Amino acid sequence: MTTEIQMAVLWLDEIDAGDLERVGGKGASLGELTGAGLPVPSGFVVTAGTYRSFIEEAGIDEELFAAVDVDVDDSSALAEAANRAQELILETPFPDDLREEILASYREVGDGEAFVAVRSSATAEDLPDASFAGQQETFLNVTEADLLDRVRECWASLFTQRAIYYRQEQGFDHSAVNIAVVVQQMVDAEKSGVMFTSHPSTGDPTMIIEAAWGLGEAVVSGAVSPDNYAVTRDDRSADVTVAEKKVMHVKDEETGETVERPVPDEKQTARVIGDEEIDALVDLGERVEDHYGEPQDVEWAIVEGDVYMLQSRPITTIDDSSGEAADPIEDTVDAAEAKGVTDGSGGVQTADSGGNAGTDTAEAGEVVVDGLGSSPGTVSGAARIVTKLDDLDKVKEGDVIVTEMTMPDMVPAMKRASGIITDEGGMTSHAAIVSRELGVPAVVGTTNATSILEDGQVVTLDGDKGQVLEGQNVEPEEETEPVEEVRPQSPVKPMTATEVKVNVSIPEAAERAAATGADGVGLLRMEHMILSLNQTPAKFIAENGEDAYINELVQGIRHVADEFYPRPVRTRTLDAPTDEFRQLEGGEDEPQEHNPMLGYRGIRRSLDRPDVFAHELEAFRRLYEMGYDNVEMMFPLVNDAEDVYRVKQLMQEAGIDPDKRKWGVMIETPAAALSVEEMAETGIDFASFGTNDLTQYTLAVDRNNEHVADRFDELHPSVLRLIGDVIETCREHDVATSICGQAGSKPEMVQFLVNEGVSSISANIDAVRDVQHEVKRVEQKLLLESVR
Numbered sequence: 001m002t003t004e005i006q007m008a009v010l011w012l013d014e015i016d017a018g019d020l021e022r023v024g025g026k027g028a029s030l031g032e033l034t035g036a037g038l039p040v041p042s043g044f045v046v047t048a049g050t051y052r053s054f055i056e057e058a059g060i061d062e063e064l065f066a067a068v069d070v071d072v073d074d075s076s077a078l079a080e081a082a083n084r085a086q087e088l089i090l091e092t093p094f095p096d097d098l099r100e101e102i103l104a105s106y107r108e109v110g111d112g113e114a115f116v117a118v119r120s121s122a123t124a125e126d127l128p129d130a131s132f133a134g135q136q137e138t139f140l141n142v143t144e145a146d147l148l149d150r151v152r153e154c155w156a157s158l159f160t161q162r163a164i165y166y167r168q169e170q171g172f173d174h175s176a177v178n179i180a181v182v183v184q185q186m187v188d189a190e191k192s193g194v195m196f197t198s199h200p201s202t203g204d205p206t207m208i209i210e211a212a213w214g215l216g217e218a219v220v221s222g223a224v225s226p227d228n229y230a231v232t233r234d235d236r237s238a239d240v241t242v243a244e245k246k247v248m249h250v251k252d253e254e255t256g257e258t259v260e261r262p263v264p265d266e267k268q269t270a271r272v273i274g275d276e277e278i279d280a281l282v283d284l285g286e287r288v289e290d291h292y293g294e295p296q297d298v299e300w301a302i303v304e305g306d307v308y309m310l311q312s313r314p315i316t317t318i319d320d321s322s323g324e325a326a327d328p329i330e331d332t333v334d335a336a337e338a339k340g341v342t343d344g345s346g347g348v349q350t351a352d353s354g355g356n357a358g359t360d361t362a363e364a365g366e367v368v369v370d371g372l373g374s375s376p377g378t379v380s381g382a383a384r385i386v387t388k389l390d391d392l393d394k395v396k397e398g399d400v401i402v403t404e405m406t407m408p409d410m411v412p413a414m415k416r417a418s419g420i421i422t423d424e425g426g427m428t429s430h431a432a433i434v435s436r437e438l439g440v441p442a443v444v445g446t447t448n449a450t451s452i453l454e455d456g457q458v459v460t461l462d463g464d465k466g467q468v469l470e471g472q473n474v475e476p477e478e479e480t481e482p483v484e485e486v487r488p489q490s491p492v493k494p495m496t497a498t499e500v501k502v503n504v505s506i507p508e509a510a511e512r513a514a515a516t517g518a519d520g521v522g523l524l525r526m527e528h529m530i531l532s533l534n535q536t537p538a539k540f541i542a543e544n545g546e547d548a549y550i551n552e553l554v555q556g557i558r559h560v561a562d563e564f565y566p567r568p569v570r571t572r573t574l575d576a577p578t579d580e581f582r583q584l585e586g587g588e589d590e591p592q593e594h595n596p597m598l599g600y601r602g603i604r605r606s607l608d609r610p611d612v613f614a615h616e617l618e619a620f621r622r623l624y625e626m627g628y629d630n631v632e633m634m635f636p637l638v639n640d641a642e643d644v645y646r647v648k649q650l651m652q653e654a655g656i657d658p659d660k661r662k663w664g665v666m667i668e669t670p671a672a673a674l675s676v677e678e679m680a681e682t683g684i685d686f687a688s689f690g691t692n693d694l695t696q697y698t699l700a701v702d703r704n705n706e707h708v709a710d711r712f713d714e715l716h717p718s719v720l721r722l723i724g725d726v727i728e729t730c731r732e733h734d735v736a737t738s739i740c741g742q743a744g745s746k747p748e749m750v751q752f753l754v755n756e757g758v759s760s761i762s763a764n765i766d767a768v769r770d771v772q773h774e775v776k777r778v779e780q781k782l783l784l785e786s787v788r
Contacts (some may be wrong), residue, residue, distance in 0.1 A: 008050040008098055009105045012184075014044055022047050024121030024180040029312050036291050038284070039308050042182030043116070044105050048123055050098065050194045051179050058092045064159075065175045073164045073555060076547060079625055094148055104155055106147055107185065115141045115186040115256055120154040123178045140258040141186055141218065141251050154181045165558075187308050188251060189301035191272050192216035193226055195284040195313060198295035205286055207231040211272040213263055214248030216299055227272045228495030231282055238278055241495035241776070242271050273302070280307050286313050355764050365460055365469030368453065369421070369446045373466035374432035376766065379418040379443035380460045380472040382452045386410070389534075400461055402449050406431040407583065410695035411506055411532055414438060419461035421449045421468055426641065434528075435463075435510035437765050443468055495774040496779055497751075499760035501570075502768050503740055506532070510563040513765050517772075520567035521560060522688065522762020523634070523740035526616065527576040529556035531584065537574075537612050539586025546615060553619035561628045568630050570688070570740075571763075573616050575636040577601045597696070602637025602668075605659030617654035624661065632662040634688060640669040641678035648682060658683055664736075668693035674723040680733035681788065686759070687730055691741030691749075695719050714743035720752060727756045738762060747774050754778040 009173050015023055015031025023031065027045040034040045067084040070077040109116060127775040137157035139150045157163065158179045167174060193211040198204060212225040213217050219226045230239040235607040245263050249300035252259045273281070281300060284307060288296045292314070299311040351639075383396045386403040390687030392413040395401055400419040401410070414420060414434060420442040422431045435442035443449075449468065453459065460473040501522035501638040502513045507529065513521065529552060533540050542547045561569045581587045593599040606613035623631050645666060648658050664686035667673050673694070677686060691714045696703050698719050704711040713719070723739075730737045743749045745767035753761055754775055763771040 001550070008046060008101045009044050010047055012040065012045070012107075014729075015045065021123055021178075022049060022180070023182075024048055024123050024178070025313065026119060026121035026311060027180050027182050030182060030184070032291075033288070033309055033312060036287075037307065038287065041183060041185045041187050041308055041310070042109060044109070045121065046102060046151055046181040046183065048121075048178035048180040051181075054092070054094075054098070054155070060088045061175075064088050064426075068159060068164050072168045074551065078161050078165060079622065082159055082161040082164055082626075084647060085164075086156040089156040089159070090152055094152070099148060102148065102151065103144060106144055108185070113143065115143060115188075115251065116147070116149065117182075117184050118142050118154060118158055118181045118184050121180040121182050122158060123180070135566075138217075140215065141256045143256060144413050147183070150456075151181045151183075155179055160627050161625060161699070163624065165272060172423075178676075184310075186251070187301045187303055187310065189215050190298075190303055191520040192301040192310075193219045193272075195281055195285050195298040195300055196295065197289040197298065198315065205233050205656050207233060207282055209273070209278065209281055212245050213267055213272060214250045215258060216249075216301055217258065218247065218260075218314040218651075224681060229273065229276060229278060229496070233282070233286075233592060236275075236279060236282060238275075239545055240271065241497070242266050242269060243274070243495075243497045266644065274628075277302060284309065288425075345674040365471050365473050367467050368459065368470050369443075369449045369468045371421075371443045371446035371449070371466050371468075372432075373442075373463045374425075374444045375420070375435035375442035376463045377419075377439070378460065378462045378464070378474050379441050380458065380474045381418045381454065383421070383457045383459050384417075385450055385453065385455045386413075387450065392758050404450055406434065407531070411508060411528075414440060415508060419463070420444075420447060421453070421461060423447055423450050433503075433505050433764075434509075437503075437505050437512065439512055439766070448554045494776040496772060496775045498758060498775050498779065499738075500772045501568075501738070501740075501760055501762040502573055502765055503744075503762050504560055504765075506540050507559040509765065510560040513560075516765060516768040518567075518763075518768050519760070520630075521564055521569040521571075522738055522744075522760060524557065524560055524569055524571045525575070526553065526557075526572055527554055527574050527580075530574060531576060531580060534584055536581050536584050536586040536590070537615070539584070541615075542586075550615050550622065551617050552626070553616060556630060557619065557623060558626070558628065559786070561623070564630065565628070566630050567633050568662070570632040570664075570686075570738075571620075571635050572636050573603070573606060573613070575602045595702075597693070597702070601665075603635050603643055603647065604637060606635075607643065609657070610650060613650060614654060617651060617656060621655050624656070632664070632685075633684075634664055634666060636666045636690070638665045638679070639669055639670055640675045641682055644679050644682040644684065664687070664688060666690045666693075667723075667726055668741075669697050670694075670722060673726050676726045677729050677733065678733045680730060686736040686738060687726060688737070688762075689723055689726070689739040689741060691719070691739060691743040694722065694741070695743075698722065714741070714746070715748055715752075722752070724756050727753075727758055731757060732783050736760070743770060750774045751778050755782070 010023060013033040016035050017028050017032040019029045019031060023045040030040055055064060064085055068081045070081045072078050080768040099504050120137050125371060137154050141149050153745050155258055169176060191211055191213055193209065193216055197207060199206050209229040209231060210219055212226040227243050245268055247260050248263050250261055265418050285298060288298055294314045296312045297315050298309060301308045301310055364575055381400040383402045384399045386392060394409060395413040395416055397416050400420045400421060401413060401417045402421045405422050405424045411434060413437060416439060420431055420435050420440055422444045423446055425431050425444040431442055439492055441461050443461055443463060443466050444776055458472050460469040460471065499519040501520035503518045503523045504513045504518055504521050505525050514600045515723050530537060533552065537549060557571055578590045578600050579596045582587050582590040591600055620633055640684060651658050662685045664684045665679060666686050667676065668690040690700040692703060695712060695714045699716060701712045703709055727737045738752060738760040740762040741756060744761045745763040749759060750771055761775065
């Protein structure tokens with residue numbers, strides 16, 4: 001037996017921060033906290049050396065690491081590697097002496113028959129700049145009968161598809177990462193949650209506490225929306241947002257298993273922690289932060305008035321630059337003296353402009369063309385006239401694209417450009433949507449920019465006013481940085497019972513979208529991943545094979561899911577009209593339709609072509625297999641329950657269990673709105689309003705037709721009546737509701753939706769923060785009115 005096997009188990013009071021390599025990040029943290037006299041439940045750690053000796057002495061180590069040495073972008077190879085690696089560990093028996101040492105240690109915890117939590121603790125976990133939190137397994141309320149199996153499952157969880165992929169993306173050698181297992185007495189929490197000792201984005205010293213009833217797993221996993229307490233350290237004043245907490249995780253007294261139970265009615269909207277408990281938590285948070293010398297992310301629980309610490313790790317999400325921005329107002333004023341400042345909308349303003357975007361010099365330039373300002377900001381650059389795809393090669397970093405209309409395969413060039421100008425399109429066109437997501441200023445619908453402007457001509461584009469001016473009127477250093485301009489600037493993110501999510505059209509916008517602090521993605525459009533291939537699905541499959549096509553979808557969705565994990569990413573299946581397909585290679589066989597928006601698109605196309613639709617469903621199945629449980633499926637342009645039942649059948653045929661995955665439908669037609677009760681009975685989890693289509697179908701107005709576009713109004717009483725009726729019906733059937741259309745970014749629509757009781761609102765990237773504040777304002781008004 002090796003030295004490590006002789007020390008297979010270390011008790012928490014024998015461990016400190018220097019034992020990271022032996023007990024992993026979680027184990028080292030708990031040992032350090034125990035040694036510092038903080039209230040940590042008792043327990044022990046099965047060391048990382050034990051895992052290493054286990055695989056080496058069983059002779060499976062070389063085969064194990066060879067199995068996971070694969071191209072992680074090949075979904076099939078990754079799935080096969082994960083299955084083989086886990087199989088090797090789970091099918092290898094424990095040596096007798098190791099078995100006895102672990103069980104003997106368990107019998108010393110509590111009364112010898114205690115319920116324990118079994119948590120993995122990888123040696124690369126919870127390290128600054130490489131947070132592996134949630135990558136491996138956790139089991140609650142485990143007893144002696146299952147303990148050894150759970151330890152082995154923790155070891156095997158080092159090799160799930162998602163863990164293999166994430167490690168490789170972060171540059172960690174699989175063979176260099178070991179895993180320990182923490183076995184700790186369960187705290188039968190009455191209330192629990194997480195606490196950030198400093199703001200997790202800005203580093204501001206405000207403490208953020210989230211609290212819910214029961215065990216903390218409900219908060220960490222996102223099963224419940226917790227109360228939020230933003231506590232000012234100096235006077236302990238708290239900005240309290242009380243959420244509606246419908247479910248709680250508790251231990252089943254008969255089986256000992258962790259189960260989900262409804263929260264009693266009188267507790268659902270009751271405040272979880274009082275002022276004394278806040279004080280106790282803040283005291284604890286300050287002790288932890290002082291001990292480590294840096295901000296911490298703490299999991300806590302309260303039992304009979306006693307506070308326990310379950311875990312503490314460094315906050316890895318604080319922007320390094322925020323450490324020098326303790327006074328954001330003062331910094332903003334200083335910067336404004338020389339440069340533009342942002343007003344939260346994404347637009348660039350001067351300090352003395354009275355709210356109008358642009359600069360004095362920009363206004364002095366001659367207006368060459370004008371149109372709709374569809375993406376805010378002011379930039380200068382050389383115009384590059386793009387009349388065909390081959391012209392995209394001449395677009396260099398900082399140039400301004402000038403084209404008739406943008407297409408999905410232009411996205412790489414759009415990312416290089418400093419601005420975008422189009423002849424055609426409106427506020428909901430591809431150019432408008434994608435430019436807003438990328439943070440690139442844009443002016444659309446000029447009608448004549450490609451004929452008026454010359455290639456290489458230097459222009460200034462004002463995306464707020466919709467103007468294009470002659471000459472360079474903005475210096476490069478005055479331009480905004482797309483990710484940073486949407487990052488929350490106020491010290492505390494507004495916490496709301498109504499979730500505020502973000503729309504994402506293209507995977508390339510994921511980083512910028514995640515920086516907003518949104519509660520997840522309310523709409524990720526799959527069609528842009530497909531259209532960017534510049535081939536129809538049939539053409540691409542014919543040339544590259546089905547697996548390559550599925551991999552393209554998996555990679556696109558996974559990129560966004562990684563940025564947001566564990567926040568949900570609601571992904572809509574293919575919804576491209578035939579005129580967009582017809583412009584792709586292989587699109588000559590697409591039907592010629594007078595009005596493609598009323599034609600062969602959305603779920604009607606998918607149900608008509610189940611062979612192609614099956615590839616989209618297979619992409620979802622692979623993502624679930626890889627561990628991306630934050631991905632949700634959304635099906636567009638359904639009309640009635642028959643559509644939904646047919647989709648559900650195809651999901652089952654693809655190997656997706658509708659009862660275990662989150663899925664729902666778009667409400668985009670009056671027919672769908674009027675038959676939502678029947679659709680609710682099919683088992684959908686949510687219904688999401690696509691207000692662009694719902695409005696144009698209700699009012700018979702083509703939003704892209706300049707002759708009637710002024711009649712397009714999402715706030716028309718008939719549209720609002722349909723939306724209100726759907727929300728009420730869905731609430732009666734416990735189906736969540738959301739909005740992912742452009743109207744979700746409008747204050748008037750936000751007010752209406754919150755008053756009606758919508759579950760979530762998904763906004764454009766540059767509008768998320770404004771929507772969060774508007775939602776909070778409306779919710780507070782409703783609370784006040786209810787008690788007056």
